[in-house]
Amino acid sequence: MSIIVTILLVCLALFVAANIFLVWASADVGSNVYVKAYCKGQTEQRCVALTFDDGPHAKNTAKVLDVLKRHEVRATFFLVGENVERHPELVARMVGEGHIVANHTLSHDAKFPLWSRIKVEDNIMACSDAIYRAAGRRARLFRPPFGVTVPAIGKAMSALGHNVIGWSIRSYDTMRRSSRKSVAKRVIKRLHPGAIILLHDRCEGAEELLEDIITQGRARGYSFVALDELLNIQVYED
Ligand SMILES: [Zn+2]
Incomplete structure (x- = not known):
């Protein structure tokens, strides 16, 4: 093989490797390349946190x-600003019942990771304003839509002083074909000290799934705490 072919092959391999790295860095919220994200608590105790994305939802x-109240469990809700504007009373209820409300952008736009830093910041701030109007709290926790992180989001986080929250257990509860029992089983099998569990309160049967996770988790010695307790971080501006 001539030296030129060898050099070309090495360059090609480096190009492919660099692209694989860039895709992984953006797609995995826990990659910590562009943004430092909290994906689990540093604890040996069997404490885990429930997080719900994309709400509030009119019905679910x-x-x-109701399930969280019955079991006296505090959770964290990553809210979409436009949904907050539709159902402010649910956001007020969350805060009133001791849950943490957090930011998941105003519009949950599929193109969010492609936007400029200014547009990203504006969208996050608009969600923050909606939460403030509904519940009087300024959220400091942020979860990027789809868990995708890019440099613009990293810069926006530094400018806004927000903490990014990922997860260590993805429930795949949005897969409609999976029964709620099988989703619960998947989560329970993966429970570990300090886990942050990703759920969606907009999904049909979310309350049934939650009931199973709490009862089966507790039967295995796990307690459910909110993110301020698990991560020991400030969750609101004041
Ligand atoms: Zn989402």
């Missing part, structure tokens, strides 16, 4: 809140 969120 109230049922989820």
Whole structure:
């Protein structure tokens, strides 16, 4: 093989490797390349945190809140600003019942990772304003839509002083074909000290899934705490 072919092959291999790295760095919220994200608590104790994305939802969120109340469990809700504007009373209820409300952008736009830093910041701030109007709290926790992180989001986080929250257990509860029992089983099998569990209160049967996770988790010696307790961080501006 001539030296030129060898050099070309090495260059090609480096190009492919660099692209694989860039895709992984953006797609995995826990990659910590562009943004430092909290994906689990540093603890040996069997403490785990429940997090719900994309709400509030007209029908399902109230049922989820009922289950949390019955079991006296505090959770964290990563809210979409436009949904907050539609159902401010549910956000006020969350705060009133001791849950943490957090930021998941105003519009949950599929193109969010492609936006400029200014547009990213504006969208995050608009969600923060909606939460403030509904519940009087300024959220400091942020979860990027789809868990995708890019440099613009990293810069926006530094400018806004927010903490990024990922997860260590993805439930795949949005897969409609999976029964709620099988989703619960998947989560329970993966429980570990300090786990942050990703759920969605907008999903049909979310309350049934939650009930199973809490009862089966507790039967295995796990306690459910909110993110301020698990991560020991400030969750609101004041
Ligand atoms: Zn989401």
